[in-house]
Amino acid sequence: MKNYFNKIKKLKNYPLLLLFFTFILSFTIIDIISPDKEFSDLENKFLQMTPEFSYDKFVKNEYVPKYERYINEQFLFRNKWINLKSRSEFYLGKTENNGIVYGKDGYLLDKTQNINEKQLKRNIESIKKFIEMYSDANIKFALIPNSYEVLKEKLPLGLKLYNQAGLIENVYNEYSTYDNVTTLDFLSLMNEHENEYIYYKTDHHWTTLGAYYAYIDFMKSVDKQYVDVDDLKTNEVEFFLGTYYSKAKKFNAQFDDITYYDVEIANMLIGDKEYKDIYDYEKFNVRDKYAAFIYGNNDLTVIKNKGSLNKSEDKKTKVLIIKDSFGNSFVPYLTYNYDEVYVLDLRSNSKKVSEIMETCDFDDVLIMYSVNNFIDDVNLIRATY
Amino acid sequence: MVFSSIVFLFRFLPIVLLIYYLIPNKCKNLSLLFFSLLFYSWGEPKYFFIMIASICVDYTLSLIIDNNRDKKLLCKVALLLSIMFNLGMLLFFKYYDFFIVNINKVFGLNISLLRLILPLGISFYTFQTMSYTIDVYRGKVKAERNIINFGTFVTMFPQLIAGPIVKYTDINVELKERKINYSQIQDGAETFILGLGRKVLIANNVGMLWDEVQTLGFSNISTPLAWLGVLAFTFQIYFDFSGYSLMAIGLGKMLGFNFPQNFNYPYISRSATEFWRRWHMTLGSWFREYVYIPLGGNRVGPFRKYFNIVLIWFLTGFWHGANFNFMLWGLMFAVLLIVEKRGFNKFLDKYRVFSHIYLILMVMLSWVLFSLTDLGQVAQLYKKMFIFTGGLDFIYYIRNYFVILVIAGILSTPVLKNIFNKVSKDANWIRISVTAIILILSVAYLVDATYNPFLYFRF
Numbered sequence: 080m081k082n083y084f085n086k087i088k089k090l091k092n093y094p095l096l097l098l099f100f101t102f103i104l105s106f107t108i109i110d111i112i113s114p115d116k117e118f119s120d121l122e123n124k125f126l127q128m129t130p131e132f133s134y135d136k137f138v139k140n141e142y143v144p145k146y147e148r149y150i151n152e153q154f155l156f157r158n159k160w161i162n163l164k165s166r167s168e169f170y171l172g173k174t175e176n177n178g179i180v181y182g183k184d185g186y187l188l189d190k191t192q193n194i195n196e197k198q199l200k201r202n203i204e205s206i207k208k209f210i211e212m213y214s215d216a217n218i219k220f221a222l223i224p225n226s227y228e229v230l231k232e233k234l235p236l237g238l239k240l241y242n243q244a245g246l247i248e249n250v251y252n253e254y255s256t257y258d259n260v261t262t263l264d265f266l267s268l269m270n271e272h273e274n275e276y277i278y279y280k281t282d283h284h285w286t287t288l289g290a291y292y293a294y295i296d297f298m299k300s301v302d303k304q305y306v307d308v309d310d311l312k313t314n315e316v317e318f319f320l321g322t323y324y325s326k327a328k329k330f331n332a333q334f335d336d337i338t339y340y341d342v343e344i345a346n347m348l349i350g351d352k353e354y355k356d357i358y359d360y361e362k363f364n365v366r367d368k369y370a371a372f373i374y375g376n377n378d379l380t381v382i383k384n385k386g387s388l389n390k391s392e393d394k395k396t397k398v399l400i401i402k403d404s405f406g407n408s409f410v411p412y413l414t415y416n417y418d419e420v421y422v423l424d425l426r427s428n429s430k431k432v433s434e435i436m437e438t439c440d441f442d443d444v445l446i447m448y449s450v451n452n453f454i455d456d457v458n459l460i461r462a463t464y
Numbered sequence: 465m466v467f468s469s470i471v472f473l474f475r476f477l478p479i480v481l482l483i484y485y486l487i488p489n490k491c492k493n494l495s496l497l498f499f500s501l502l503f504y505s506w507g508e509p510k511y512f513f514i515m516i517a518s519i520c521v522d523y524t525l526s527l528i529i530d531n532n533r534d535k536k537l538l539c540k541v542a543l544l545l546s547i548m549f550n551l552g553m554l555l556f557f558k559y560y561d562f563f564i565v566n567i568n569k570v571f572g573l574n575i576s577l578l579r580l581i582l583p584l585g586i587s588f589y590t591f592q593t594m595s596y597t598i599d600v601y602r603g604k605v606k607a608e609r610n611i612i613n614f615g616t617f618v619t620m621f622p623q624l625i626a627g628p629i630v631k632y633t634d635i636n637v638e639l640k641e642r643k644i645n646y647s648q649i650q651d652g653a654e655t656f657i658l659g660l661g662r663k664v665l666i667a668n669n670v671g672m673l674w675d676e677v678q679t680l681g682f683s684n685i686s687t688p689l690a691w692l693g694v695l696a697f698t699f700q701i702y703f704d705f706s707g708y709s710l711m712a713i714g715l716g717k718m719l720g721f722n723f724p725q726n727f728n729y730p731y732i733s734r735s736a737t738e739f740w741r742r743w744h745m746t747l748g749s750w751f752r753e754y755v756y757i758p759l760g761g762n763r764v765g766p767f768r769k770y771f772n773i774v775l776i777w778f779l780t781g782f783w784h785g786a787n788f789n790f791m792l793w794g795l796m797f798a799v800l801l802i803v804e805k806r807g808f809n810k811f812l813d814k815y816r817v818f819s820h821i822y823l824i825l826m827v828m829l830s831w832v833l834f835s836l837t838d839l840g841q842v843a844q845l846y847k848k849m850f851i852f853t854g855g856l857d858f859i860y861y862i863r864n865y866f867v868i869l870v871i872a873g874i875l876s877t878p879v880l881k882n883i884f885n886k887v888s889k890d891a892n893w894i895r896i897s898v899t900a901i902i903l904i905l906s907v908a909y910l911v912d913a914t915y916n917p918f919l920y921f922r923f
Contacts, residue, residue, distance in 0.1 A: 089646060095896050096650035099657070100481075102903065107478045138509050150471045151911065160911035167905060171669075171867045174860075177912075193679055237859030239680075328912065 110155040119152070120366045121161065123325040126152040165330040174235050176327045182233035185280045185333035187323035189227050191241045194454045199246075202459040203253050206446060209462045210260050213436055216444050219300055220254060221263035222247045223285065223293070223405050223449040226278035229269045243450045250453070261300055268296050279335045282321020283451075284369055287338040287408050293447075294412040301443050304388050306415040311340040319368045337368050342411045345383040349374055357382065357411055372407035373422065379430050380422040384414045395419060399435070400445045401462060403452040417442070425458040432462050465506040466625070467656075467711045468663050470910050476503065477715075484719065485644075493616040493639070496719065500619035504584060511583040514553070519615045521549050522593040523608070526600040530607035539601060546597035550590040557582055562786035585625035587783060591750055593618055596632040598754060605633055613639050622715035626708045628726035629746040635721055642720035652717025654899055659710025661902035664909050666875065667704035668916055669868045670696045673861060674835075682844040686855030690848040692862065694828050697835050699872040702731065705744070724749075731876040734819035735812050736800035736826060747783075751776050773805075774798045784834070789842060793833040800826060 090097055119126050130145035137143070154160065165176060174181045180188045210218060227234065228243035244266055251262040269277060269289065277289030285293070291308055298305035319335040339358060347354040354374065362371035373380055395418040400406055402424065413420045421439065423432065448456070465472050480499045487495060505512040525546040529539045561577045568575055596617070600607045608614040617639055623630050677685060677693030685693070709726035716723040730743035740748050752761075759772045774795065781794020804812070812819040832849075836842045874880060887894050910916070 093646045093650045094892070095899060096646060096653055098896065098900060099653040099903070100478075103473060103478045104482070107474045110474060140508065140510075143507055147469065147471050150475060151469075151913070154470055154474070154911050157911055160908045163905070163908040164912045167908070173864050175864065192676075193681075235860055235863065237856045237861070237863075239684075239857055 106155055110153070113155060115153050119157070121158050121325070121328060123322065123366055128153075161328050162330050165328050169330070176329065179323050179327035179329075180227070180234065180238065181327070181329065182227075182230065182235065184233060186226070186230055186233045186278075187281050187327055187329065187332065188230065188234060188240075189225055189283060189323065189451065190238075191225070191227065191451060192239070194241055194246075198457065199454045202453055202456065203250055205459045205462055207253065209432075209446070210254065210257050212433075212463060213444070214259050216259060216436070216441065217301070218260040218444045218446065219263055219297060220251075220260055221265050221293070221297070221445065221447045222250060222453055223447065224266045224269055225283065225449055225451050226285075228266070228450070229273050230278060232273070246450060246454075263293075263296055263300055265293055265296065268292055279319070279321050279323075281324035281332055281335050282319070282369060283323055283449075284321070284405055284408065286335075287340070290405070290409040291412065294409060297445060298416065303416050306388060306412060308340065311342075314339050314341065316363045316368060316371075320366065321369060337363070337371075339371070339408075340411060342414050343385055344414055345385050347373070347383075348381045349377045350379070357414070369404070369407070373410050375407070376404055376424045376427055377422075378424060378427045379435065380410075380420075380424075382410070382414055382420040382422070384418055384420070388415050397421065397439055397441050398443045398445065399423065399439070399441045400447060401425065401432075402445075402447045403449055403456065405449045405452075406447055409447070425461045426456065428458065428461055431464050433464060465503050467708065467715070468660060468906075468910065468916060470907075473907070473910070481718065493612050496621075497612055497616045497619060500616070500621040500624060503621040504619060504624060508581065508584060514583050514586075515589075515619060518550075518553070518589065518593060519611070519618050522546055522597055522618070523611055523614050525549075526597050526607040527609070529597070529600050533603075543597055543601045547594060550594045554586060554590045556580075557586055559786045588627050588629055589618055589624065591629050592631065595629075595750065595754060599631070599633055605636055608632075608636070608639075620716075620721070622712040622719070622721075623723060626705070626712070627744075627746060628709050628712060628723055629750050630723050631750070634724055638721050644720040648720070649718050652714045652719075654714070655717060656711050656714030657899050657903045657906075659707045659712075659714055660906045662703045662707030662710060662875070664707075664906040664916070665902070666868065666872050667700050667702075667707055668909065668913075670865065670872055671700040671704070673865045674700055676861070680857075682841065682848050685848065685853075686857050687848060687852045688858040689855070689861060690845060692858055692865075694832055694845070694849070695869065696865065698731075698824075698828050698831050699869065699876070701831060701834070702727075702876065703872065729876065729878050731824060731827070732820070732878070733823050734816070735804050735809055735823060736797055737804050737809065739823060739827060740797070740801075747780070751780055755779065770802050773801055777801070785837070787837045789833050789837050789839060792839075793830055796830050796833060 115128055116126055117128065118124070127145060127149040130142060130149055132142055168176055175190060178190050180190045182188045206220065224243050224247065227240050234240065247266055254260050254262060269285075269292070272289070272292055275288060276286055277292065278285050295305050316337040316339070317334060319337050320332060321335060324332050342357050344355075344357055347357055357373055359371045359374045362368055362375075373382075396416070397419045398413055398417045399421040400410065400413070400423065402409070402422065403426070404424075406422065406424075410420060410422055419439075421435065421441070423435070425432075446462075448459075453459075465476060467473075476499075480495075484492060484495055484499075501512065501515065504515055525542045528542045532538045532542075557580055561579065564575050564577055567573060596605075599605050608617070617630075617632055617635065620630075673696035674693050677689060677696070680689075682690065706727040713723045713725070724746050726744060726746050728742040728745065730739050733739040733742055756772060756776050759775070760768060761772065762769050764772070777794040777798035778791060779794070780797075781790045781792070784790045784793070812822065829846075832842055832845050836845065884895060884898070
């Protein structure tokens with residue numbers, strides 16, 4: 080026993096050994112006993128929870144990858160470690176992290192350099208088929224440029240990113256022969272306003288203002304009067320950190336402000352659920368604030384309005400918008416122009432599009448995707464079901 | 465499992481070490497064998513049985529050899545079986561598909577491929593066990609009678625998947641009796657941390673640059689960026705591999721084993737000959753001992769001598785991967801070595817600066833061959849490197865990677881290590897703090913790891 084004690088006493092002559100073992104042992108023990116977290120606010124994602132072990136899963140190698148993710152994502156002081164990495168990258172002179180570029184004036188920008196050509200082709204074809212299927216419909220098609228395309232001036236010197244302008248032109252050309260579809264030139268529109276706050280700094284979406292310019296453009300294309308934002312009551316929500324921040328985890332990122340306008344509606348139906356408001360106000364208090372707009376991405380959302388600017392006596396005016404999440408902050412404006420607004424998100428769509436198209440007689444149909452989503456989204460094919 | 469992961473650092477390692485240090489010496493090998501098998505099967509439970517087969521076959525055949533010294537023929541047959549078994553495994557898992565693809569191409573056949581996942585570390589442990597049987601046959605060592613000891617040697621987790629290639633004769637004494645003391649454990653911990661830092665902080669970081677250059681596509685980049693990319697890979701492969709070897713050596717030390725050194729600042733070499741004395745040293749010496757010297761080495765006629773060099777470097781290249789680019793990579797070094805042996809080395813000896821530039825240039829060009837399995841891509845990159853294309857794209861990447869490239873450059877030379885060793889005599893705390901910072905930063909990078917490739921899975 081005395082011998083044993085002496086051995087331990089001698090340890091103090093080996094500081095590095097002590098340090099190393101204290102470090103890995105204490106972290107291991109505390110990490111094991113500390114409770115797991117379900118959600119990471121910093122990264123805006125759900126974390127892996129304890130995976131269930133079974134011999135079968137182990138042999139099929141389904142257990143180990145999950146377990147490793149679990150250990151990584153639940154690691155003690157995860158956010159502090161991430162912050163430390165972000166800081167050291169900063170001191171190394173890095174102007175990017177995890178595929179997000181740090182642009183000028185606090186703008187975080189997506190670093191798209193290559194695209195999935197195959198999926199893009201498939202998506203172009205799906206929309207073509209949709210246009211052919213509904214030759215009587217009055218379809219507008221719009222691709223929304225992502226912020227890095229419009230805010231080129233904010234990119235660091237020498238960084239070449241994917242050319243969205245060329246892609247938009249090519250896609251639009253594919254549809255130029257059809258009479259029932261008009262393409263909307265959002266790129267020129269956004270370029271005109273590039274010095275305004277039209278894209279979030281820390282999020283991949285356009286701001287409510289960016290969506291507003293697009294809305295005007297759409298209204299002009301369908302020959303309808305548009306609402307003036309100056310007539311609406313404006314609300315600001317501060318301290319928004321979006322998806323780009325979640326990826327890059329930049330320790331000194333600047334906050335965004337979210338603007339929303341008071342919009343009065345009769346009701347909003349998402350599935351069988353009825354809502355009185357078009358915004359999910361609770362979401363303005365949490366990290367993922369953008370999800371407040373029309374309650375995030377849902378299957379089919381039907382908004383009935385109190386009175387539209389373009390009231391027609393004999394018939395209800397209806398619009399269908401097939402969209403990605405960029406559409407969420409765009410939709411509120413439409414409530415001023417149509418009696419009923421149908422919003423379809425194909426990513427969570429369980430209803431058949433053909434059924435909706437047949438039962439409702441839409442005045443206008445708008446298909447609107449951001450370029451990056453239009454390239455990658457595997458659900459566009461559902462538009463033809 | 466790989467060393468550079470949170471699971472290894474904060475689950476596997478502390479548990480293994482704790483148990484290993486607490487149990488009596490008699491049981492240490494058994495626990496090591498058990499944990500090594502767990503380590504090995506962790507990601508690929510299927511291949512557990514290959515490992516067991518490997519242990520049993522070489523164990524039995526070596527015993528047969530050792531017990532029947534007077535029956536020359538039997539010994540020969542046993543040795544041959546062992547070599548055939550080991551090479552057969554390697555050929556089957558690593559090269560089968562490559563041969564079939566090419567046979568199909570040449571003869572217009574349509575034999576189907578197996579598309580097997582390469583068992584972890586198979587290139588390393590087949591070489592280790594082969595050298596064991598050969599050494600027993602040669603009478604250099606007695607066969608290991610304790611199968612737990614032998615199994616421990618074959619599977620020992622520190623060096624199991626990426627070397628260094630540890631011959632049985634390197635550690636046979638330690639396998640039976642080893643002293644583990646504080647100072648050795650501390651040394652081991654320090655070596656391990658330095659290796660971890662090399663891998664996680666440097667290799668992963670510069671590796672991203674090489675990856676980016678690849679994603680941009682060699683036809684879309686400027687000539688300066690092409691060179692920058694190749695420089696990045698040059699650092700990545702070195703820091704990844706040497707970092708991993710260092711981690712292995714450090715872990716070995718913590719467990720009471722002294723593994724051979726695997727890298728000795730290869731990029732300060734002044735000739736290809738010297739480079740191969742400093743790069744992946746255990747592989748080089750393995751080929752020398754078990755192939756080159758049996759073939760007659762350089763004590764043969766000039767033609768045969770050069771043939772031997774070509775053969776050895778062809779095999780060295782092919783060992784790295786089942787593809788033509790690896791063969792070409794090996795052959796490129798064979799040519800350099802022969803040119804140097806024919807008298808170029810005398811020239812290199814005279815011009816210090818030139819010889820450094822020559823070597824690093826040749827090494828960088830060789831890494832192009834090494835890193836790209838598609839020969840069309842190789843040609844494209846060479847073209848980009850030597851036919852000038854302007855552009856400003858490199859500015860962005862220089863800005864992002866300048867600091868890390870400079871650090872990598874400095875750490876490729878022994879300068880810092882010499883300072884480190886001098887300083888530690890008077891101010892141990894500097895040494896300790898630097899090591900602690902490296903450890904903490906490595907963990908931070910591992911927690912937020914979006915890029916942590918393991919270059920040796922295909923070996």
